[in-house]
Amino acid sequence: MSSAQDDRPALGDSAWVEAQVHRGVRVAAAWTWRLLxxxxxLFVLGKIFLRFEEVFVPVAIAILVSALLAPMVGWLERRRIPRSFGVLVTVVLALAIVAAGLTFVVQQLIDGIPRMSGDIADSVSKLRTWLEEGPVGLNSDSIRQGSNDIISWLQEHEATIATGAIDTATVVTKLATAALLTIFLLIFFLYDGxxxxxxxxxxxxxxxxxxxxxxxxxxxRTLQSYVRATVLVALIDAIGIAIGLAILRVPMVLPLTALIFLGAFIPIVGSVAAGSIAVLIALATQxxxxxxxxxxxLVVVMQVESHVLQPFLMGRSVKLHPVAVIIVIAVGIMFAGIVGGLLAVPVLAFVNTAVGHRSQGEATAVLLDEPVDLDPPRAD
Structure with missing residues (x-):
């Protein structure tokens, strides 16, 4: 009998088998199955979220908005205003601001698009002249053929375009339903959180x-800090870029400003996408x-945001590395599109703080045995 076989009964079967595998392999295997x-x-949770997104998305948005509006409700309650009335005033005021902003932006679009169409026509004419007389050297017949091909494609896909319009109407109906559900949930989260x-x-x-x-x-608390800081950063970004667009006389400054403000809620990716639209409009018209x-x-404003605004406003309450932010946004967009990109970073910020939180002793644990209020701490 070999020495290995003699040692086997002494070590035990499991210990003997484990001793034959390199420690690095054992550690790698342990990490692998746990990560799998x-x-x-996480994959199953994502699929469940997508399956019931009509419910989960309004819930998530209502939680984010409640994190933003909860301080105002607490401020009103500290001034002896009944909580129910304070919630009502806060929600109505927020809805009024959103409705006024949307109405103003839509009106600007209605007024700006016809005026911008003339500039685009001039740009197209200049492009055609450049294609004919510039280094490309296309002849008029080639350009005319390209135009005819585009018209033929539109005629052939007329039914598809009409179906898309019907789908758009369906989407609008779903958005209206989701908005009502979000408002309903928001009221209860603020009042009975x-x-x-x-x-x-x-x-x-x-x-x-x-x-x-x-x-x-x-x-x-981290979520509150993140939402407030994000809103303020988005507002400052939008104002700064709006001033630049107005100086450069780019059409539809206000709609572009609103788009940049909304895009800033998806860090990095949203600002780049919204800014690209502004660049394209400037290219087509100016x-x-x-x-x-x-x-x-855009580059100057984003640099100020990255190096000044976010570190100053978010401080140490939201510690997220840019690499983690980009990865989680990419995963969110892959799973749930724009909504996934919007919710990815707040969820990461919440989970990062909650998982890293540690109990502060038995006395603190006894005090926290009471239900936790979702409102921010009140001043004495």
């Missing part, structure tokens, strides 16, 4: 309930020099 299980769990959070955490065993409530409270100057304005 975590990945599978404490009891809702208490009810949700009761599904967790009592031994872990205190730590979960504490982690949730810390995560919600020429390549103005478009290049718009690019300079």
């Amino acid at each position: 299980i975590i990945g599978a769990g 404490r009891r809702i959070w208490d009810f949700v955490t009761r599904i967790v065993p009592r031994a872990h309930r205190v730590q979960l409530r504490s982690a949730g409270e810390a995560g919600f 020429g390549w020099v103005t478009a290049l100057l718009v690019v300079v304005v």
